[in-house]
Every structure is written in C-alpha cells, then in structure tokens.
Amino acid sequence: MDISKAFAHHKLLLGLIVIALLTACQDEQTIAPAAQIYQSVSASELIAAPSYPYAQEFSGTIRAGNTTGVGFELAGKINELTVDSGDSVVKGQRLAQLDTRLLLAEKNELFANLQQNKADLDLAIATLNRSLELNKQGYVSAQQLDELKGQLNSLQAAKSRLSASIEVNQLKIDKSELLAPFTGTISKRIHNLGEVISLGSPVFTLIERSNVQAYIGVPVDVSHTLTTGQTVKLRVRNQFYQASIAGIGAELDPITRTVELRVTLPSDANVINGELSYLYYQHTINTPGYWVPVSALTDGVRGLWNIYVLVPSNDRYRVEHRDVEIIYTSQDNAFINGAVSANELYVNQGLHKLVAGQIVTRQASTVAR
CATH class of the missing domain: 2.40.30.170 (Efflux pump adaptor protein, beta barrel domain)
Incomplete structure (x- = not known):
C-alpha cells in the first residue's frame, strides 16, 4: 500500500515538471526578438572645385x-593768433600776425629818404639845366658839367635803391601775416601769443x-x-x-x-x-579640392585631418575615416584635398558620436559649398 502511494506521488511530480517545461517553451516562442537601432547622421555630398578664392x-x-607745418618766413614776435587746434580754415584765411611796428617805422624812414632824394634830384636837374645854358656862353667848364651829370646819375640810382627797399619792406609786412595755403583743419598749435619765433619755425600743423x-x-x-x-x-x-x-x-x-x-x-x-x-x-588659386564645413573635420595624425565618409552597405552606410589636408579656411568653411573623391557622402556634423566601421543611416542631404 505504501509502495503504491509513493509511485503515484512520483508519477504526479513528473507530470507537473513536464507541464512546466512545455509552458516555458511556449512563452519563449511568443516573445519576438527586438529590432536593431542604427544611428542617423547628417551628411552632404563632396562637390569638386577647380580653384578657391584666396583673400588677404x-x-x-x-x-x-597735405599735412604741412605752417609758419612765417620771417623771425619775429607773434602779435595775434586767430585760430587754434581743431579749427577749420579755408585757403587764404589769416591764421596769425607778427608784430610789424619795426617794419612800419622802417617804411616811414624809407619814404622820408625817398622824399629827400626827390628834393635833391630836383635841385640837381635844375642846376644841370642852368649850367648847360651857361656853358653855351662859356661860363661853365666841361669838368663842372661832368660833375653835375655824375651827381644827377647818383641821385637817380639812390631813388631806384630806395624804391626797391620800400618794396622789400612792404613784402616783409605782407609776409608778417600768416595765411592758410589750402583748405583744411588745424591739428596742432605749436606757438603761443607773444612768443618770439625763429625764421621758418612752424606755428600750426594744417591737414588738408x-x-x-x-x-x-x-x-x-x-x-x-x-x-x-x-x-x-x-x-x-x-x-x-x-x-x-x-x-x-x-x-x-x-x-x-x-x-x-x-x-x-x-x-x-x-x-x-x-x-x-x-x-x-x-x-x-588654381588648386583642386572640396569645400566642407569646419565641423566636418577632426584631428588626424602627422599634421593631417580626418573626415568621415559614408560608404554604402546594403540599405545603410558604413563610416570610414579619410586623411585630408586643409589648404585654406574661410570663416566656418575649409578647402580640403586628400583621400576623398567627388560626389562621396561625408558626415558634416556630430563626429564625436561616431567611430570608424560603424553602420549608420543618412538623416538629411545637403550640398556643401
């Protein structure tokens, strides 16, 4: 009796184990495997260019x-300054004036000498005329006439000398007034009112x-x-x-x-x-290459740079890194050449998320510059 019960209990346990195993197998068959997810990347096409514009x-x-140091042609004391730094002036405008009192006094003296010369000259002419009349009557010698003619010539030469001196004096008076040689702006005033300046010393710097x-x-x-x-x-x-x-x-x-x-x-x-x-x-510069954004480049070895190229693999792409050289940069773009070909697809951003050999899908299609 005990043996029959034990056998029945063992048979029941085996049946439960078989049912449990069948149930587990059915659960495994009902769970579908998860689909593999591929990273999507932004890519552009390499467009070949025969040259690139080089800007410097x-x-x-x-x-x-004209930037000129404007000054008097004469030495003297500055008597008047009519402009200062920053003032705008026109051609011919008076900028400064020297003290001309000595020149005016000299001018008066020259005119007085000229009047004296005129009086002496009138007397010499009258004396010579009378002597010529007396010479006809034999009362005046040829020596006396020669002396009178020499005196008259000397007085006429003195008149010419005084006239020239008056012109020089007047020219000095005129040059005692400093005029703007052209229209411009006073950038700097060098001397002050009442200052005695030397010959040719600039008073202002004038900029046209x-x-x-x-x-x-x-x-x-x-x-x-x-x-x-x-x-x-x-x-x-x-x-x-x-x-x-x-x-x-x-x-x-x-x-x-x-x-x-x-x-x-x-x-x-x-x-x-x-x-x-x-x-x-x-x-x-007539050098062939490709324009790519700087964001599409990553550091390489031996002074080169890397660009990630997409190689077709079934319905997807495999990432490959290629060595390239940067020939020229302009703002956010670079002109490159190297182990790439025209019309290849390259990753234009997000390189830090990728590794060579990775399988990816293409997110968007844009054309490089």
Missing part, C-alpha cells in the same frame, strides 16, 4: 593729401580735408597684379570704402620688403589722419 588684408596708414589717401605696403608679387586707377576695397575701422589706386611705388622698402601703394579714398570718407587702414585683396 594688408595694413597701412591714412594720410591727408580733401584728397585723403592710404599708404599701404604689399608684397612684390601682389603689386604686379595691380594697376593705377584700379578700384579696390579698403577698410578703416569697421567701414568699407571703394577706393582707387593712385600710384604704385617703384622701389622695395628695405625694412618691410614691400612695395608702397598710394590709395585715394572717397571725398566723404570719415577717417582721421594717422588711422590704420586695411586693403582687402582677393585672387584665385
């Missing part, structure tokens, strides 16, 4: 057409308003591509101007090893004498 900036200095020019040094090879009269782009501070090349230097600066350009700015250019100016120069 060369610096220089703004100079007015018009004909503002920039003097810019460029390499020899760049100067050979430019011509007089050519329009160029010039930058002063953050303002761009269409300027004209007025002249190209004929010699090389021994220090900077550059050729100096003289560039004329527009008459309404808002610039100050001495400011820095920059010549924008662009030319084409």
Whole structure:
C-alpha cells in the first residue's frame, strides 16, 4: 500500500515538471526578438572645385593729401593768433600776425629818404639845366658839367635803391601775416601769443580735408597684379570704402620688403589722419579640392585631418575615416584635398558620436559649398 502511494506521488511530480517545461517553451516562442537601432547622421555630398578664392588684408596708414607745418618766413614776435587746434580754415584765411611796428617805422624812414632824394634830384636837374645854358656862353667848364651829370646819375640810382627797399619792406609786412595755403583743419598749435619765433619755425600743423589717401605696403608679387586707377576695397575701422589706386611705388622698402601703394579714398570718407587702414585683396588659386564645413573635420595624425565618409552597405552606410589636408579656411568653411573623391557622402556634423566601421543611416542631404 505504501509502495503504491509513493509511485503515484512520483508519477504526479513528473507530470507537473513536464507541464512546466512545455509552458516555458511556449512563452519563449511568443516573445519576438527586438529590432536593431542604427544611428542617423547628417551628411552632404563632396562637390569638386577647380580653384578657391584666396583673400588677404594688408595694413597701412591714412594720410591727408597735405599735412604741412605752417609758419612765417620771417623771425619775429607773434602779435595775434586767430585760430587754434581743431579749427577749420579755408585757403587764404589769416591764421596769425607778427608784430610789424619795426617794419612800419622802417617804411616811414624809407619814404622820408625817398622824399629827400626827390628834393635833391630836383635841385640837381635844375642846376644841370642852368649850367648847360651857361656853358653855351662859356661860363661853365666841361669838368663842372661832368660833375653835375655824375651827381644827377647818383641821385637817380639812390631813388631806384630806395624804391626797391620800400618794396622789400612792404613784402616783409605782407609776409608778417600768416595765411592758410589750402583748405583744411588745424591739428596742432605749436606757438603761443607773444612768443618770439625763429625764421621758418612752424606755428600750426594744417591737414588738408580733401584728397585723403592710404599708404599701404604689399608684397612684390601682389603689386604686379595691380594697376593705377584700379578700384579696390579698403577698410578703416569697421567701414568699407571703394577706393582707387593712385600710384604704385617703384622701389622695395628695405625694412618691410614691400612695395608702397598710394590709395585715394572717397571725398566723404570719415577717417582721421594717422588711422590704420586695411586693403582687402582677393585672387584665385588654381588648386583642386572640396569645400566642407569646419565641423566636418577632426584631428588626424602627422599634421593631417580626418573626415568621415559614408560608404554604402546594403540599405545603410558604413563610416570610414579619410586623411585630408586643409589648404585654406574661410570663416566656418575649409578647402580640403586628400583621400576623398567627388560626389562621396561625408558626415558634416556630430563626429564625436561616431567611430570608424560603424553602420549608420543618412538623416538629411545637403550640398556643401
């Protein structure tokens, strides 16, 4: 009896185990395997370019057409100053005046001498005329007539000398008034009222308003591509101007090893004498390559850079890294060449999320510059 019960219990346990195993197998068959997820990347197509525009900036200095130290041609004491630093003046305007009292006194003395000479000259002429009449009657010798003629000639020479001295005196008086040689702005006053100045000492620095020019040094090879009269782009501070090349230097600066350009700015250019100016120069370099955004590049080895290229793999793409060289950069773009071909797809952003050999899908299609 006990053996029959034990056998029945064992048979029941085996049946339960078999049912449990069958149930587990059915549960495994009902669970579907999860689908594999591939990363999606943004990609663009490599467009071949036969050349690229190369831009450079060369610096220089703004100079007015004329920057002149204006002063008297005579030494003397400054009696009047009619303008000061920052004042605008026009051509012919009086800027300063010297003390002319000594010159006026000298002028009065010269006129008095001239009047005395005139009186002596009138007397000499009258005396000579009477002597000529007496000579006809034999009362005056030839020696006396020669002496009277010599005296008359001497007085006439003295008159000419006094007239010339009066003209010189008047010229000194005129030059005691300092006039603006051209229209411009007084940038600096050097001497003060009442100061005694030496001959030729400048009183003001005058800067011409018009004909503002920039003097810019460029390499020899760049100067050979430019011509007089050519329009160029010039930058002063953050303002761009269409300027004209007025002249190209004929010699090389021994220090900077550059050729100096003289560039004329527009008459309404808002610039100050001495400011820095920059010549924008662009030319084409005939080197083939591809434009890509800088975000599509990552550091490589031995001075090279890497770009991630998408190689078709079934319905997806495999990521490959290629070595490239950066030839030129412009703002956020780079002109490259290397182990890439035209029309290949490359990853243009998000490189930090990728590794070589990874299988990805393409998110979007944009064309590189």
